[in-house]
Amino acid sequence: MEKLFEDFSLGLFFWQAVLFIALILLLKKFAWKPILDSVNSREEGIRDALDSAEKAKLEMQNLQADNEKLLKEARLEREAMLKEAREMKAKMIEDAKTDAKEEANKLVAAAQASIETEKKAAIAELKSQVASLSIEIAEKVVREELSNKDKQMKLVESMLGEATLN
Amino acid sequence: MRRKITVKTIILLLLLVSFVTYGQEEHGHADSGSDRKSEVKAYIQHHLKDSYDFNLFSWTADSGEEKHFGFPLPVILWDGGLKVFSSSKFHHGETVAEVGGNYYKNYHGKIYKTNAEGTITYDDEHHATNEKPLDFSITKNVTMIMMVFAIMFFMFSRMAKSYKKNGGLPKGMGRFLEPIVLYVRDEIARPNIGEKHYKRYMSYLLTVFFFVWIVNLFGLTPIGMNVTNNIAVTLCLALITYIITTVSGNKNYWKHIFWMPGVPVPMKIILAPIELLGTIIKPFALMIRLYANITAGHVVLMSIIGMVFLFQNWLGSGLSFLLAFVLAILELLVAALQAYIFTVLSALYFGMAVEEHDHH
Numbered sequence: 001m002e003k004l005f006e007d008f009s010l011g012l013f014f015w016q017a018v019l020f021i022a023l024i025l026l027l028k029k030f031a032w033k034p035i036l037d038s039v040n041s042r043e044e045g046i047r048d049a050l051d052s053a054e055k056a057k058l059e060m061q062n063l064q065a066d067n068e069k070l071l072k073e074a075r076l077e078r079e080a081m082l083k084e085a086r087e088m089k090a091k092m093i094e095d096a097k098t099d100a101k102e103e104a105n106k107l108v109a110a111a112q113a114s115i116e117t118e119k120k121a122a123i124a125e126l127k128s129q130v131a132s133l134s135i136e137i138a139e140k141v142v143r144e145e146l147s148n149k150d151k152q153m154k155l156v157e158s159m160l161g162e163a164t165l166n
Numbered sequence: 167m168r169r170k171i172t173v174k175t176i177i178l179l180l181l182l183v184s185f186v187t188y189g190q191e192e193h194g195h196a197d198s199g200s201d202r203k204s205e206v207k208a209y210i211q212h213h214l215k216d217s218y219d220f221n222l223f224s225w226t227a228d229s230g231e232e233k234h235f236g237f238p239l240p241v242i243l244w245d246g247g248l249k250v251f252s253s254s255k256f257h258h259g260e261t262v263a264e265v266g267g268n269y270y271k272n273y274h275g276k277i278y279k280t281n282a283e284g285t286i287t288y289d290d291e292h293h294a295t296n297e298k299p300l301d302f303s304i305t306k307n308v309t310m311i312m313m314v315f316a317i318m319f320f321m322f323s324r325m326a327k328s329y330k331k332n333g334g335l336p337k338g339m340g341r342f343l344e345p346i347v348l349y350v351r352d353e354i355a356r357p358n359i360g361e362k363h364y365k366r367y368m369s370y371l372l373t374v375f376f377f378v379w380i381v382n383l384f385g386l387t388p389i390g391m392n393v394t395n396n397i398a399v400t401l402c403l404a405l406i407t408y409i410i411t412t413v414s415g416n417k418n419y420w421k422h423i424f425w426m427p428g429v430p431v432p433m434k435i436i437l438a439p440i441e442l443l444g445t446i447i448k449p450f451a452l453m454i455r456l457y458a459n460i461t462a463g464h465v466v467l468m469s470i471i472g473m474v475f476l477f478q479n480w481l482g483s484g485l486s487f488l489l490a491f492v493l494a495i496l497e498l499l500v501a502a503l504q505a506y507i508f509t510v511l512s513a514l515y516f517g518m519a520v521e522e523h524d525h526h
Contacts, residue, residue, distance in 0.1 A: 009216060011242075011301040013398035015308040020377065020402060023315050028369035031322030035340075035347060036368060038329040045334075 134163075206472035213468060214395055214461065215275040216305045218253035222389055239309060243270065245279065245299035253303070270299070277301055307399070310391035314380050318373075350375050350509065358513035363414075363520040367513065370410060374403060375509040382460060382501030386494065394504070395461040397453070404453035407512040412445070415519040452511055459504050463497045 141155065221236040238254035245268060255263035256272040262284035263270045270277050271284045278286060278296035287295045304312075325340040336344045350372050355364040378394060385392030393399050421427065423441040426434050470493060473486040 007397055008401070009301070009305075009396065009398045011303055012216060012305065012307055012396055013402055014302055015304070016311055016399045016402040017406075019308075019311050019315050020373075020406070023318060023377065024369055024373045026319055027322055027373050030319070031326045032369045032372055034326035034329060035322070035344075036351070036365075038326075038334045039344070039348065042334045 203476060206469075206476065210465060210468045210472065214392070214464060216307045216396060217275060218256060218272055218277075218303055218305055220306050220309055239304050239306065241270075241277070241301075241303040243277065243299045243301055243303070249299075271296075277303070306391060307393050307396055310381070310384060310393050311399075314377060314384065314393075318376055318380065322376075346376075347372060354506075354510050354513050358510065359517040359520065363516075364513075366414070367410070367516050370406070371509050371513055374406075374512060375505050378403070378456065378508055379502055379505035382504060383498075385460060385464065386497055386501060392460060392464055394456055395464055397457050400453040400457040403456070403508065404449040407452060407515060408446070408449035410512075411449075411515045411519045414516060416522070418522060419519045448511075448515055452508060456504050456508055459500060463493075463500055467493050467497055 138159070141159075218241055219234075219236055219238045221234050223236075224232060224234045226232050238252045241249075241251050241253050241255075241263075243249040243265075247266075249265045249268070251263060251265050253272075255261070255265075256270075262280060262282065263272075264282070269280050269282050269284065271280045271286065273286055273294055273296075276294075277299060278294055279299055280286065280296055289295050321339060321343070324338075325336065325343055328337040328340045329335070331337070351364075351368060354375075355368055355371055359367055381393045381399075385394065423445065424438050426437045426441065429437065467490060470486055470490045474483045474490065477483045477486060
């Protein structure tokens with residue numbers, strides 16, 4: 001212990017203190033701060049780059065999932081559309097068919113109706129012609145018969161009887 | 167590139183030229199075995215001491231003249247006024263330096279005020295009783311500290327600049343230093359101080375780590391400038407750790423010292439002085455640990471190197487050489503290890519001071 005005190009040199013202590021503190025301050029300003037700052041910023045840069053890479057990867061995955069979802073949706077939609085179209089086609093054909101049938105039926109009905117009318121008209125005309133013919137006949141007969149009164153009367157009576165039968 | 171090399175060569179040459187052979191003294195030349203032993207012992211003791219000149223090596227010429235190769239350093243004294251003179255005036259402790267009417271003598275590595283003849287008076291225990299002036303000399307160790315200062319500033323400011331030039335990436339020396347800087351940050355500061363506060367202490371921890379390490383490494387070079395085996399240096403470092411710990415201590419830290427929570431009151435009273443003493447013992451241990459490790463390492467290593475000369479036969483000297491080689495490698499490890507321990511413990515104390523206990 002005594003040797004320690006004896007060896008102690010105030011001058012050396014003084015110079016060591018002055019130089020060492022100066023060294024700390026100088027190095028702090030000119031070395032440690034810039035060195036640690038650039039190391040820190042580099043490390044941060046690396047961390048950021050890794051983070052953003054990770055983020056990009058996730059985004060990519062999300063995007064892929066989205067894409068797949070979209071594709072799936074599109075496929076479903078296409079199928080639905082096709083189905084709808086097919087249904088529509090079937091319906092249209094069906095509709096057309098029914099329409100055509102109806103139209104045909106209507107035409108047939110109209111034709112039948114007009115045939116009926118024509119028939120009726122023809123019958124009516126026939127009737128009227130028959131009537132006028134009968135009248136003509138009757139006239140002729142009448143003219144002829146008028147000369148023979150009795151005969152005429154008989155004839156009329158017979159004719160009338162016949163007419164009612166008709 | 168070529169110009170740069172030329173400039174460096176010129177600087178190196180100038181440095182070499184300044185290493186003048188400046189001391190020549192006559193000495194009795196003894197060669198017996200026991201003398202050799204005491205010579206080795208004296209050499210080790212001399213090596214561990216600070217000195218007023220930068221002696222690179224000494225040898226004894228054929229003429230019996232002791233020659234020193236190195237350069238003198240400035241002596242700065244405060245003795246009723248500032249006295250600055252070159253240490254060459256001492257002639258390695260052989261002569262009395264006369265400055266402004268006062269006489270000074272370098273006696274066993276310390277400067278004493280003497281009379282013109284350089285008389286040293288002793289007390290009963292053979293301690294010099296002469297007046298000692300306040301000594302702020304640029305000694306060998308101070309020179310070394312300045313050199314490490316310059317080297318560290320050069321190294322790390324260049325490293326910082328290379329980051330700026332290179333877009334945040336280290337270049338050259340920075341590639342080697344960056345992992346060490348990051349090691350101090352991630353393995354020493356962060357776990358011991360905590361994520362929240364560690365940034366404040368980074369400058370001190372990094373500086374102290376590299377300073378102690380580089381200084382220890384220089385201590386292992388043959389020129390032997392072992393700064394950390396001076397108690398003044400380790401005291402200064404430990405004192406800074408102590409001051410930072412004390413200043414940054416939060417309420418919790420002081421509460422744990424003066425009024426330990428969770429123990430009965432009589433225990434609190436007993437614990438307070440122990441804890442208070444502990445705050446001083448911790449940096450004191452830091453100081454002694456670094457000083458003792460480095461001093462012991464040097465003593466052992468130099469003793470074994472000395473044995474190479476004492477054995478004077480091939481087997482003993484060879485074995486000693488081998489042992490010295492292994493020890494030198496071990497000392498390389500110790501140099502880094504002591505820097506690491508000092509930094510880790512400092513960080514640990516800072517961590518204690520800023521710790522927030524929320525489990526109570």
